[in-house]
Amino acid sequence: MDAQLAQLFDFLRFPSISTDPSCRDDVSACGQWLYEKFLSIGLNAQVHGTPGHPVIFARSRPVPNRATVLIYGHYDVQPADPLDLWTSPPFEPRLADGIITARGAADNKGQIMAHILGVEALLAAGGDLPVNVLFVVEGEEEIGSPNLAAFLTEHAAELKCDVVIISDSTMIGPGVPTLTYGLRGIGCIEVRVTGPAIDLHSGIYGGAVQNPITALARLLSTLHDSAGRIAVPGFCDAVEPMLDWERNAWASLPLNEARLLEITGAPALVGEPGYRPLERMWARPTMEINGIGGGYQGEGTKTVIPHSAFAKLTFRLVPRQTAAEAIAQVVEHLRKNVPRGVQVEIIEGHRGDPYITDPYSGFGKAAQRALTGTFQRPVAMIREGGSIPIVQSFKDILGVDTLLLGLALPDCRAHSPNENFPVANFEAGIHLNQALLKEIGKMQ
Amino acid sequence: MDAQLAQLFDFLRFPSISTDPSCRDDVSACGQWLYEKFLSIGLNAQVHGTPGHPVIFARSRPVPNRATVLIYGHYDVQPADPLDLWTSPPFEPRLADGIITARGAADNKGQIMAHILGVEALLAAGGDLPVNVLFVVEGEEEIGSPNLAAFLTEHAAELKCDVVIISDSTMIGPGVPTLTYGLRGIGCIEVRVTGPAIDLHSGIYGGAVQNPITALARLLSTLHDSAGRIAVPGFCDAVEPMLDWERNAWASLPLNEARLLEITGAPALVGEPGYRPLERMWARPTMEINGIGGGYQGEGTKTVIPHSAFAKLTFRLVPRQTAAEAIAQVVEHLRKNVPRGVQVEIIEGHRGDPYITDPYSGFGKAAQRALTGTFQRPVAMIREGGSIPIVQSFKDILGVDTLLLGLALPDCRAHSPNENFPVANFEAGIHLNQALLKEIGKMQ
Numbered sequence: 001m002d003a004q005l006a007q008l009f010d011f012l013r014f015p016s017i018s019t020d021p022s023c024r025d026d027v028s029a030c031g032q033w034l035y036e037k038f039l040s041i042g043l044n045a046q047v048h049g050t051p052g053h054p055v056i057f058a059r060s061r062p063v064p065n066r067a068t069v070l071i072y073g074h075y076d077v078q079p080a081d082p083l084d085l086w087t088s089p090p091f092e093p094r095l096a097d098g099i100i101t102a103r104g105a106a107d108n109k110g111q112i113m114a115h116i117l118g119v120e121a122l123l124a125a126g127g128d129l130p131v132n133v134l135f136v137v138e139g140e141e142e143i144g145s146p147n148l149a150a151f152l153t154e155h156a157a158e159l160k161c162d163v164v165i166i167s168d169s170t171m172i173g174p175g176v177p178t179l180t181y182g183l184r185g186i187g188c189i190e191v192r193v194t195g196p197a198i199d200l201h202s203g204i205y206g207g208a209v210q211n212p213i214t215a216l217a218r219l220l221s222t223l224h225d226s227a228g229r230i231a232v233p234g235f236c237d238a239v240e241p242m243l244d245w246e247r248n249a250w251a252s253l254p255l256n257e258a259r260l261l262e263i264t265g266a267p268a269l270v271g272e273p274g275y276r277p278l279e280r281m282w283a284r285p286t287m288e289i290n291g292i293g294g295g296y297q298g299e300g301t302k303t304v305i306p307h308s309a310f311a312k313l314t315f316r317l318v319p320r321q322t323a324a325e326a327i328a329q330v331v332e333h334l335r336k337n338v339p340r341g342v343q344v345e346i347i348e349g350h351r352g353d354p355y356i357t358d359p360y361s362g363f364g365k366a367a368q369r370a371l372t373g374t375f376q377r378p379v380a381m382i383r384e385g386g387s388i389p390i391v392q393s394f395k396d397i398l399g400v401d402t403l404l405l406g407l408a409l410p411d412c413r414a415h416s417p418n419e420n421f422p423v424a425n426f427e428a429g430i431h432l433n434q435a436l437l438k439e440i441g442k443m444q
Numbered sequence: 445m446d447a448q449l450a451q452l453f454d455f456l457r458f459p460s461i462s463t464d465p466s467c468r469d470d471v472s473a474c475g476q477w478l479y480e481k482f483l484s485i486g487l488n489a490q491v492h493g494t495p496g497h498p499v500i501f502a503r504s505r506p507v508p509n510r511a512t513v514l515i516y517g518h519y520d521v522q523p524a525d526p527l528d529l530w531t532s533p534p535f536e537p538r539l540a541d542g543i544i545t546a547r548g549a550a551d552n553k554g555q556i557m558a559h560i561l562g563v564e565a566l567l568a569a570g571g572d573l574p575v576n577v578l579f580v581v582e583g584e585e586e587i588g589s590p591n592l593a594a595f596l597t598e599h600a601a602e603l604k605c606d607v608v609i610i611s612d613s614t615m616i617g618p619g620v621p622t623l624t625y626g627l628r629g630i631g632c633i634e635v636r637v638t639g640p641a642i643d644l645h646s647g648i649y650g651g652a653v654q655n656p657i658t659a660l661a662r663l664l665s666t667l668h669d670s671a672g673r674i675a676v677p678g679f680c681d682a683v684e685p686m687l688d689w690e691r692n693a694w695a696s697l698p699l700n701e702a703r704l705l706e707i708t709g710a711p712a713l714v715g716e717p718g719y720r721p722l723e724r725m726w727a728r729p730t731m732e733i734n735g736i737g738g739g740y741q742g743e744g745t746k747t748v749i750p751h752s753a754f755a756k757l758t759f760r761l762v763p764r765q766t767a768a769e770a771i772a773q774v775v776e777h778l779r780k781n782v783p784r785g786v787q788v789e790i791i792e793g794h795r796g797d798p799y800i801t802d803p804y805s806g807f808g809k810a811a812q813r814a815l816t817g818t819f820q821r822p823v824a825m826i827r828e829g830g831s832i833p834i835v836q837s838f839k840d841i842l843g844v845d846t847l848l849l850g851l852a853l854p855d856c857r858a859h860s861p862n863e864n865f866p867v868a869n870f871e872a873g874i875h876l877n878q879a880l881l882k883e884i885g886k887m888q
Contacts, residue, residue, distance in 0.1 A: 197709020265641020
């Protein structure tokens with residue numbers, strides 16, 4: 001383990017902050033280090049330049065009539081600031097009490113390194129692999145993977161594979177093997193309401209004109225009914241009901257209501273009637289207002305009817321909704337409900353379809369066996385409420401499903417100071433990789 | 445006229461900006477100049493120190509069995525910035541095309557000076573006045589008159605009078621004599637909604653908890669019904685209906701719907717059904733949201749469920765509503781309608797009761813005669829939608845009504861760059877003062 005940890009620490013020492021132009025050479029050096037690591041374990045490797053940071057591609061010697069597994073990860077990291085909140089320098093990895101602390105320890109260097117070292121171990125043990133392995137490790141995940149889809153499209157023939165494996169998500173609890181088989185999609189819009197040409201004195205003119213904030217509040221209040229259901233006509237029609245096994249499986253997860261109250265600090269767990277919180281987070285759509293602004297926001301009182309007000313909305317989508325249809329439904333609903341006396345502009349943002357794969361498919365069952373074998377506990381079968389657009393790219397461009405085998409814990413502090421990753425999870429990841437490739441190999 | 449204009453220009457040259465500590469000596473010098481002006485026309489005058497800027501008090505020699513008229517005004521002005529938008533320096537008064545341009549020209553130096561010069565002319569002509577005259581000219585109106593109520597209370601015996609005259613409001617149009625006999629009251633509250641302990645990822649946690657912005661929007665949407673009526677139970681119960689003559693008088697004012705659309709730049713005039721815009725502005729209560737904020741307000745999208753959101757509300761009140769009861773009704777209504785899963789804090793701000801006086805009282809009719817005589821046109825009898833707390837202080841402390849005889853035009857740019865006041869209005873004001881005092885004198 002010491003030699004493996006030493007390699008991870010070398011990987012973690014690169015300040016490969018993709019968003020920071022001053023780190024460009026560090027990102028590049030980190031990619032080069034990874035390229036050399038792939039070569040050193042006997043894989044064929046290439047550095048693929050992009051308009052941004054390079055994609056490192058590696059593959060084992062292709063053997064016909066074997067399944068091909070694509071393992072995706074990223075070697076770029078989030079910025080480390082605020083630096084003064086770190087207990088040790090972010091790019092000087094530290095090991096204490098079995099916990100590795102460094103920027104990128106969990107997200108994603110620790111997790112992708114576990115896969116690389118798993119493949120290295122298999123190759124070292126037998127000189128061959130049970131499956132064909134492709135690695136795609138990009139340097140731009142933290143800035144939205146702007147060049148990944150083009151890379152996948154351009155190299156689709158070389159990247160032909162049967163399944164994608166990603167360890168860039170969380171385990172639901174310490175030691176709980178977790179298979180994530182569904183993600184929500186997303187639609188984003190901004191609603192801008194304008195009324196009078198300028199801010200008006202609300203004493204002098206109050207009563208003459210529609211107040212844009214009042215109009216916006218009334219418009220936003222039409223998005224849900226009084227019970228908390230989304231009230232946009234047709235919005236939920238395409239939603240595929242949860243399966244019984246999902247409800248049952250989720251009901252016994254350690255992420256229970258008490259834990260959710262603790263994590264969120266909310267006064268209560270509230271939402272669409274008829275569903276439990278995890279069901280609402282993973283298998284039901286939402287309509288959230290992420291921001292609102294208008295008029296005077298300073299201290300005290302300023303008596304204005306503001307010229308305008310705005311709200312930023314995102315809605316999360318579940319299988320079989322599509323982002324295109326959902327956005328169209330919301331826009332139509334808002335336009336139909338604009339109060340008199342104001343004008344409304346709607347600006348569309350990014351979008352992504354929901355994703356789901358069958359965890360009881362052949363690959364899903366292989367993953368379950370590998371997880372159980374590695375952690376010696378039943379697998380938590382979950383969906384996630386967030387969106388991972390890369391997964392949709394693999395589906396759309398390469399036509400393959402993705403298995404998400406998270407190795408980070410919920411308190412890994414990804415994107416925050418003192419990001420950390422337990423050595424136990426790193427070690428488990430190395431074993432999981434080997435078990436998974438063997439299980440997939442046995443499927444043939 | 446030249447000599448009178450010269451005096452106004454002297455008055456205007458003081459940068460008597462009450463809110464600016466660096467102008468403290470200028471404010472003081474301006475008050476001293478005024479004190480000397482009162483002395484020079486033969487009035488008994490005093491400079492009354494306050495914890496802030498002095499009140500200048502002046503009175504004619506009291507004659508028994510005569511009505512006593514208190515004329516209120518202020519010698520402080522608003523700051524002049526942004527200076528680069530002025531076409532001439534704000535404290536170097538300029539006369540061009542019959543328009544005086546300077547900070548304070550309309551608000552309030554030009555208007556109060558017209559009254560002083562009117563009294564001077566009466567005294568110069570006959571050595572006596574038709575009524576007893578008191579002047580109270582304060583130096584803190586632009587910062588909310590923090591010391592005026594204490595001054596009135598302390599000097600209530602000396603200030604005993606029959607009616608208060610204020611020219612610190614607007615004429616409804618050029619050459620249209622205007623008597624303002626009603627003002628709306630005000631209540632202010634801020635509503636703060638809190639949900640989760642921190643901003644949450646809206647993908648991961650969306651569906652588990654109530655969104656504070658959604659809750660706030662729903663709460664605010666309960667303030668009105670779908671037709672635009674205030675929906676707070678009991679809120680409008682105390683409202684005194686307009687009288688027929690008011691509806692008829694207002695219907696023929698030059699401030700018509702076309703003009704209101706032009707002034708406000710709003711797409712439409714919208715409000716409570718069954719009332720015309722001026723009726724809604726002057727004789728109906730309102731419930732305005734002056735500001736709202738919560739969550740992410742920057743460019744693009746940030747997928748959070750915010751910790752909190754807030755809205756700033758003011759409501760305008762009309763006779764016989766009281767601010768105390770109205771605030772209590774709104775607070776009770778909001779508390780009853782708090783959506784589940786959030787906590788709401790309500791912070792009360794300042795308040796003021798509505799004001800109304802009978803324009804057909806003896807004093808009201810005297811003012812109408814003076815206005816008609818001076819301007820040779822029928823008087824516009826209006827209320828104002830805003831609140832002037834001083835008027836309520838005169839009512840509460842001295843027990844007298846106030847007649848508001850505005851001399852500034854709607855486009856006088858009070859508080860803005862290039863504040864202006866027509867010489868014609870200044871001159872009319874001097875005549876109006878004399879006519880008014882004579883009319884009130886005849887009432888005895």
